[in-house]
Amino acid sequence: MTSNERPxxxxxxxxxxxxxxxxxxxxxxGTVMKWIDQAGYSCATAWSGSYCVTVYVGGIRxxxxxxxxxxxxxxxxxxxxxxxxxHVMVDVYSGDPKNIEKEQTTNCIIIFVSVDEDGKSTPxxxxxxxxxxxxxxxxxxxxxxELRKDIHKEHAxxxxxx
Numbered sequence: 001m002t003s004n005e006r007p008x009x010x011x012x013x014x015x016x017x018x019x020x021x022x023x024x025x026x027x028x029x030g031t032v033m034k035w036i037d038q039a040g041y042s043c044a045t046a047w048s049g050s051y052c053v054t055v056y057v058g059g060i061r062x063x064x065x066x067x068x069x070x071x072x073x074x075x076x077x078x079x080x081x082x083x084x085x086x087h088v089m090v091d092v093y094s095g096d097p098k099n100i101e102k103e104q105t106t107n108c109i110i111i112f113v114s115v116d117e118d119g120k121s122t123p124x125x126x127x128x129x130x131x132x133x134x135x136x137x138x139x140x141x142x143x144x145x146e147l148r149k150d151i152h153k154e155h156a157x158x159x160x161x162x
Contacts, residue, residue: 009077026065044112060108080141
């Protein structure tokens with residue numbers, strides 16, 4: 001399979017079940033984060049063709065709660081690749097299953113690294129932006145990488161180097 005045939009996006013759909021309820025009667029934020037990680041992982045591994053590990057989740061925004069019983073759609077798409085990393089944007093939508101319309105509830109960026117059987121990072125296929133929207137998101141991913149450098153510097157001042 002060539003990198004052109006590899007899927008660069010994936011969608012997961014399911015019903016928000018009562019087992020996911022929080023004390024406020026909505027879907028627990030931790031459950032939403034699990035769904036985000038699962039969709040991101042599925043997208044990254046399909047692209048890389050190898051096992052991937054989550055190395056960063058950032059800018060997660062909970063825009064509105066998800067009611068129990070809603071149809072949930074979790075969309076993950078690649079917005080940038082490095083040598084061994086895959087940057088995935090994940091958007092979560094939900095809505096009454098009786099209606100077509102869904103509202104965005106959550107979004108974030110996740111970075112995965114492709115690893116081999118020994119846990120060592122391995123190269124990934126290069127993803128190239130082709131549409132204006134993809135180019136905008138790829139630029140956004142690069143801006144976030146620069147911002148994270150400053151965050152890591154500040155973190156090191158307080159907690160030391162890792």
